[in-house]
Amino acid sequence: MDTQLAIQSRRAVKQFDPQHRLSEQEVESLISLAMLSPTAFNIQHWRFVIVRDPALRQQIRQAAWNQAQVTDASLLVILCADLKAWQRQPERYWRNAPQAAQDFLLPAIHDYYHGKPQVERDEAMRSCGMAAQTLMLSAKAMGYDSCPMDGFDFAEVGKLIRLPADHVISMFVAIGKALQSAQPRGGQLAQQEVVITDRFDSL
Structure with a gap:
């Protein structure tokens, strides 16, 4: 699918075929494409938690105010970030660069x-925002729909996925x-x- 068409047709969908x-x-x-998203200093600190366990999906759904897309979507990705990635062998991020760089x-x-x-x-x-948009546009280009979500109890979901203390969701x-198709756009600003x-x- 053409990039402009993917951007124009991407919408947040709530009802998925379970x-x-x-x-x-x-x-x-999808994950390979998301991993091409930019990060400051190329530290690639996003972490993609793919939730496959149906029982865990049900628990996360309860922490997400019972929103059906959590369990019904084909793929649920929790975008997290390692806050200390910059400390973890940072030479890895530039191993292919010239020594001067x-x-x-x-x-x-x-x-x-620091x-x-x-x-x-x-x-x-x-x-994570840029990676999420890459995921959604890539999905649209593949013929799928998506829904970005922040309507959930972050602390509870962190417990459920055993989020490390130095990571964030x-x-x-x-x-x-x-x-079914998304509702018409609610109203775009000029x-x-x-x-x-x-x-x-x-002022």
């Missing part, structure tokens, strides 16, 4: 993140075969309301 399953090849393709980037990674928990979290959310992405040239007007 009998449909993605093939392992399709799942592999490595000599510059590795200290820069340390200086950018002692800055808000920066760690901000970058995690940005990175960003969102869910449910992917599958839609049973460009002149959301596009600012150069700077905001002073």
Whole structure:
């Protein structure tokens, strides 16, 4: 599917065919594409928790206010991030770069993140957001629909998936075969309301 068409036709779908399953090849393709999403300093700190256990899916559904897409979608991905990925052998992220680039980037990674928990979290959310959009557009290009979700008890889901203390959950992405089309768009704002040239007007 053309990229522009995928963007235009991607919608949040709530009703999925619970009998449909993605093939392992399709799942592999989706995750491989999501892993091409950008991250600051290429630290690739997203972690994709693919929930396969039906019983766990039911528990997560209860923590998500009983939203049916949690159990009915073919694929449920919980996008998490390792907040300390920048500390974990950062030379891995630039092993194919020239030595001069490595000599510059590795200290820069340390200086950018060290002692800055808000920066760690901000970058995690940005990175997971971009990965989520890549997942959803890739799914649409493959003929599937998706639903990004933050309507759940983050702490409870963290317990259910045994989230490490130095990781955070960003969102869910449910992917599958839609049973019905999404509702018409609720109302798009005009460009002149959301596009600012150069700077905001002073108050």
